[in-house]
Amino acid sequence: MVVNLHTRRFAVGETATGKLIDSLGGPGDRLWPRKWxxxxxxxxxxxxxxxxxxxxRVESYVPGRLLRCRFLRPRGFDGYHEFTALPGPDGTSELRHVVVVRLRxxxxxxxxxxxxxxxxxxxxxxxxxAERELTGTVARPARWSPYVRLLRALA
Structure with a gap:
């Protein structure tokens, strides 16, 4: 079983973070990275x-809070991925993405x-x-590894 978790905390409430999830995949998407x-x-x-x-396939959707999708492809992925907006202390919030999958x-x-x-x-x-949308900046931008750059070049 694979469990892959990515999270980030923001100095904004969960309502603002949840609105990013609500935009996912639509014409006004404010969450999905344009590089992909x-x-x-x-x-x-x-x-x-x-x-x-x-x-x-969308399995669960609670606006402003949760989106869970069950994998249909690639073959051999039996599980789901999920976005969640969670409240944090002192008016902060956390955006969480998890993949839970059994590989075959x-x-x-x-x-x-x-x-x-x-x-x-x-x-x-x-x-x-998400950080740029919610705060206007990114404190520590992610960097692709040489291996990811190679995969992208091959794709």
Whole structure:
């Protein structure tokens, strides 16, 4: 079982952070990083969408709070990914993204070689975008590793 977690805390309330989740995949998307294949998704339970070769179905959606999508592709990914806006202390909030997946067949090989490094880079870019949207700046921008730059060049 793989559990992959990315989080970032912001000095704004959870309502502002939740609005970023609510924009995901739509024409006014303020969350998905522009450096990656565009996200296309209707935010309603049962809708299908994705980005690049990744496809999923919306399993749960609580506006301003939670979006959970079940993987449809790539093959061998049995699980989900989820965005959550959580309240923090003193009026802060946290944006959390987690992947929980059981890998089967070829995914046991492709996840560590391709999917995990690409996913980690995309999620850190997404958190940078969230930080820029919410605060106007990014304190410590994410940097792609040489391996991620190679994967991107090959794609």
């Amino acid at each position: 294949p565009p996200m296309r998704l209707e935010l309603e339970v049962g809708a299908t969408g994705g980005h690049g070769p990744v496809r999923y 067949r070829w995914a046991l090989l492709t996840y560590p070689l391709f999917w995990r490094p690409a996913h980690d880079a995309a999620l850190e870019d997404l958190l940078d975008r």
